[in-house]
Amino acid sequence: MSEPESPAPAAPGAPPSRRWLYPGVFGLALASTFVLFDAKPGAVLGRYNFLQFLLALLLLVLFALSLRTALLPPARRRDFRINATVSLVTTVIAFGALELSLFFLPVKHQMDNPWYVFAGGVNSTDDDLPYGRPAHVSWRGLSRGDLAIVNDEPDPYAGTVEFKTDMAGFRNHTDMTTAEMIAIGDSFTEAGNMPEEETYPVLAGRRLGVTVRNLARAGYTTPNELVVLERYGLQCSPRTVVWQIAESNDLIEARAHDAWVRSGRPQIFGKVVSGYLGWKRRSPMFKLFALLRTRPEALGGRFRDAQGAWHPVRFLNVTGPDQSPAGHSGWPTFSGALERGLALCREHNVRPVVLLIPNKFRAMGAFTELNETTRRAVQNTPQASEQDSLAPWLRRLCEQRGVTFVDATEALTARARAGELVYLPFDTHLSAAGHRVVAEVLSAALANQAAR
Numbered sequence: 001m002s003e004p005e006s007p008a009p010a011a012p013g014a015p016p017s018r019r020w021l022y023p024g025v026f027g028l029a030l031a032s033t034f035v036l037f038d039a040k041p042g043a044v045l046g047r048y049n050f051l052q053f054l055l056a057l058l059l060l061v062l063f064a065l066s067l068r069t070a071l072l073p074p075a076r077r078r079d080f081r082i083n084a085t086v087s088l089v090t091t092v093i094a095f096g097a098l099e100l101s102l103f104f105l106p107v108k109h110q111m112d113n114p115w116y117v118f119a120g121g122v123n124s125t126d127d128d129l130p131y132g133r134p135a136h137v138s139w140r141g142l143s144r145g146d147l148a149i150v151n152d153e154p155d156p157y158a159g160t161v162e163f164k165t166d167m168a169g170f171r172n173h174t175d176m177t178t179a180e181m182i183a184i185g186d187s188f189t190e191a192g193n194m195p196e197e198e199t200y201p202v203l204a205g206r207r208l209g210v211t212v213r214n215l216a217r218a219g220y221t222t223p224n225e226l227v228v229l230e231r232y233g234l235q236c237s238p239r240t241v242v243w244q245i246a247e248s249n250d251l252i253e254a255r256a257h258d259a260w261v262r263s264g265r266p267q268i269f270g271k272v273v274s275g276y277l278g279w280k281r282r283s284p285m286f287k288l289f290a291l292l293r294t295r296p297e298a299l300g301g302r303f304r305d306a307q308g309a310w311h312p313v314r315f316l317n318v319t320g321p322d323q324s325p326a327g328h329s330g331w332p333t334f335s336g337a338l339e340r341g342l343a344l345c346r347e348h349n350v351r352p353v354v355l356l357i358p359n360k361f362r363a364m365g366a367f368t369e370l371n372e373t374t375r376r377a378v379q380n381t382p383q384a385s386e387q388d389s390l391a392p393w394l395r396r397l398c399e400q401r402g403v404t405f406v407d408a409t410e411a412l413t414a415r416a417r418a419g420e421l422v423y424l425p426f427d428t429h430l431s432a433a434g435h436r437v438v439a440e441v442l443s444a445a446l447a448n449q450a451a452r
Contacts, residue, residue, distance in 0.1 A: 023067040026059055026062045026063035027063050029059050030056060033052065042295060046294050053293075061088065065088065068080070098284075102279045102283050103279040115139075115161075115192025116149065117219045130224065131267075131268045132169050133169035133170070135165060135168060138162075138164050143161040145426030145429075146193070146429070147300075151314065157424060161193060163192045164196070170213070171190050171191070171192060173196055179237075180239050181240040182236050182240075183213075184242070185225065186217065186221065186244070188429055189216030190218050194429075194432060198435055200442065203435060207439060213236055215228050221249075222250065222335075224257065225243065225341065234344070239351060241351070241352045241353065242442065243353065245390070245394065246359075247319075247359045251322060251324075251334055252322050252330060254333045256330075297371055298314050300312065300314040300373075303367065303369070303425070305419045306420065311425050313368050314426050315361050315365070315428075316361075317361065318361050318374065318381050319383075321381075324384035331393075338397070353446065354406065356390065356391055358408065358413075360428055362409065363409065363413050363416050363422060364422070406442055411438075411440070422437055
């Protein structure tokens, strides 16, 4: 029996084995991503956002395959390299096709309340507005708070809500062509996260004994609401227009409105946004990313109610310069549209009332045991003086025009001080208790005005 041949010795001057070259290159590339990518919240290992995570995952697989190849006997390396390459390319193509299909395939079942504009589902196009809503939408389901959706966490306070729109896409369970009172504003008035019968426009209408049509829409600010007033509101022949203002984001939305106009009024919530939202909820790769990423502590804390029970609470922001008109780039657009709308009401012999709903943090922050993230945010956020907050600026604007101004801040703050959850714990918006408070304050102001 002949002896196996020994491998031929390497020729003098031959290059060293390159089997460790690829593991070294891929390993170095993988390590460099951790150094080159900045630290960020909500990232895998505190570094990788979703796209960076995909890149790092691909480099990790390439490093593992090249290392496995280098450790094999020379006779098996070529076949393994070919098989591994084919398998990797096939897997990448298959996952890419799957992810694209999840982006373009429609969502069969609306998973979150479609009232939230970022949840998709019931947004339509409008030439004069950032977006509209279709007529006669009907959705019923468990409605998580917007902060639970944004923070991607469960909402222990979620309740069943029915969201319906009328013939013009506004939140009214019946079609109305006339109404003694109309309410315009944003999400605080449309209030699609609450049963319609528990919202302040309905409650105030009952208290006053008048018919009410809700013409508010989430995400709108005064220039958009002026369009609604002209197009839909005055056609109802109302005696009273309640114009609700949100301290939390109306100035921010006015600034965004200016940017939207400058960019040519593009479609805001179209197929790309809806496709992204549907993909995000169904993508296996994004679910893996969400499982591995470090979740930053959300703004919030815990609130003790009048019975002594503690409730987790989330905040969208802490009250700061973005809620102050002083030097705010959104104030001219915001106030200009409001003034034109108030003048238009006067021209049509309609009584306007401006209603301010405060930022959640202003009403509840002082009575909440804040977490460390929120305490740091308060320390790092410049605080506007009381005279430069939105309420006194609106009050002056209304007084100069003889318009009734209703500020719900004091009433909501008093109830929060007494241990009442006047805002939903995992939402930026009012709770059922908060809507009752606003309805009380508004109806009292309107009744007093009518008595004069």
